[in-house]
Amino acid sequence: MMEDLLKELDLNYTLRLLKDMISINSIVGNEGEMAEFIKNELEALGLKCIAVEVERGRPNIYSKLTGKTTGNKINFNGHTDTIPIVDGWETDPFDPVIKDGKLFGLGVCDMKTGIACTLNMLRAFVESEHSFNGELSFSGVVDEEGFGKGAKAMLASEYGKVDAIVLGEPYSGDELKPIPLGITGKILYEILVKGKAAHAFRPNFGINAIEELGKILANLNKLNFQNHPKFGKGNYSTLKIEGGYEIYSVTVPSFARMEVNRLLIPGETVQSAIDDMKNLIHSLNLSAEVTVNLKPPRYEAYIDDQNHPIFQVFDSVYRTVMGKAPLYEYTIGITDANIFAGEGQIPCLHLGPHQEVAHQKNEYVPMDCLEPLSTMYSLIAVNFLK
Ligand SMILES: [Zn+2]
Structure with missing residues (x-):
C-alpha cells in the first residue's frame, strides 16, 4: 500500500532540485528568488502554493495536500535562507560540486537538502495519489539565520495551526547530531x-x-x-x-x-x-x-514530549529505514522550533541530512543520505496521517 508511494521517490529529481537551489543565492535577507523557485516547483507538481511577504521581497511559502477525511495535520518546514559566505571555500559556494560522493554548496546541509527531500516526498504523494487523512503541508520560511521572523509570521497565521512540525534541519539522529528532545532559549x-x-x-x-x-x-x-x-x-x-x-x-x-x-x-x-x-x-x-x-x-526554551505520536512514529520509522535506534539529546542551540514549540507549543521533530560541517566553509552533504531521508519523511507522513 505504501510501496506505491515509495516507488515514486526519485533521487534524480531530488538532486536536480538541490543543485538548482545551491545555485540560488539565498543568504539571509535575500530569500526572494529561492521562494520563487520553490513556488514554481510546487506548482509544477500541480499544487497550489501561496507566497506571503514577511518583509518586502522576503516571502514565506505555503502549500498543502488535503486528505480524504479530517485528521492530523503535519507540516514539513524548511528555512529558505542560508548563512553568509565564510572565508576559506575551496569551490564556488553557489556552484554545486560533486566529489567523492559528497555534494558541496552553501546551504546544502542547512537546509536545502531538507527542502529537496520534502519536495521529493510531496511529489511522490501527488504521483502515487496515495490516500491519507488530515493534512500534509509544506512551509518555507525566511530569516531563520536572522531573527526567526518567518517562523513567527507562520505561527501567527492559519498555516501555523498544525499538530506537528518536521524541521528538515541537519539532525541525523546519529552520534554526530542526535535528535533534539528540547532546545535551550x-x-x-x-x-x-x-x-x-x-x-x-x-x-x-x-x-x-x-x-x-x-x-x-x-x-x-x-x-x-x-x-x-x-x-x-x-x-x-x-x-x-x-x-x-x-x-x-x-x-x-x-x-x-x-x-x-x-x-x-x-x-x-x-x-x-x-x-x-x-x-x-x-x-x-x-x-x-x-x-x-x-x-x-x-x-523561549522548550522540551518535547517524547510520547507524542510524532516522536513515536519517527522512532519506529528511523529503526525501519536506518536499521538502528535513533539517538536523542537535549540540545544547546537555536532553531525555528524555539518559536514553533517554545512559543506555539507545537511538537517539533528535527530530522535532516548527516552534517559534519555546520556554519563553516566547504559545506557538503553525503549524497547517500538523500534516499533514506526522503523515505523517512514519506513514512513519517504516511504513519502520522493514517
Ligand atoms: Zn538551519
Whole structure:
C-alpha cells in the first residue's frame, strides 16, 4: 500500500532540485528568488502554493495536500535562507560540486537538502495519489539565520495551526547530531545606566554611570540560574559595553550601556529572566537609574514530549529505514522550533541530512543520505496521517 508511494521517490529529481537551489543565492535577507523557485516547483507538481511577504521581497511559502477525511495535520518546514559566505571555500559556494560522493554548496546541509527531500516526498504523494487523512503541508520560511521572523509570521497565521512540525534541519539522529528532545532559549539584555554628569575632579557631585555599570557587571554571576536535570544550568556572556566621552573631557560620564547574552533552559522564560536581572540590580542599591530592555532575537526554551505520536512514529520509522535506534539529546542551540514549540507549543521533530560541517566553509552533504531521508519523511507522513 505504501510501496506505491515509495516507488515514486526519485533521487534524480531530488538532486536536480538541490543543485538548482545551491545555485540560488539565498543568504539571509535575500530569500526572494529561492521562494520563487520553490513556488514554481510546487506548482509544477500541480499544487497550489501561496507566497506571503514577511518583509518586502522576503516571502514565506505555503502549500498543502488535503486528505480524504479530517485528521492530523503535519507540516514539513524548511528555512529558505542560508548563512553568509565564510572565508576559506575551496569551490564556488553557489556552484554545486560533486566529489567523492559528497555534494558541496552553501546551504546544502542547512537546509536545502531538507527542502529537496520534502519536495521529493510531496511529489511522490501527488504521483502515487496515495490516500491519507488530515493534512500534509509544506512551509518555507525566511530569516531563520536572522531573527526567526518567518517562523513567527507562520505561527501567527492559519498555516501555523498544525499538530506537528518536521524541521528538515541537519539532525541525523546519529552520534554526530542526535535528535533534539528540547532546545535551550536565549535573550539579549540591554542594560541602560543613567548617572549624573559633574566635573571629574569633584566626582562626588555626580553619579558615574560607567562605575555603576561596573558594579552590575561584577555581580552578574549572582543571577539566579535554575538547574535542569537534562540541561544543567544556563549561563551568561557580556557581549558589549559602552559609555563615556567621544571627545576627551574631564567629566563624570552620565550614561553607559551594556548587552548581555543569556542562555535559557526549560523552566526559565524570557519574562523570568527579565525579572531576575531587575531583582539583581535592585539588590545592588545603585545610585544610577537603570533600565533593563531586551534586544531581538529572543527565543523561549522548550522540551518535547517524547510520547507524542510524532516522536513515536519517527522512532519506529528511523529503526525501519536506518536499521538502528535513533539517538536523542537535549540540545544547546537555536532553531525555528524555539518559536514553533517554545512559543506555539507545537511538537517539533528535527530530522535532516548527516552534517559534519555546520556554519563553516566547504559545506557538503553525503549524497547517500538523500534516499533514506526522503523515505523517512514519506513514512513519517504516511504513519502520522493514517
Ligand atoms: Zn538551519
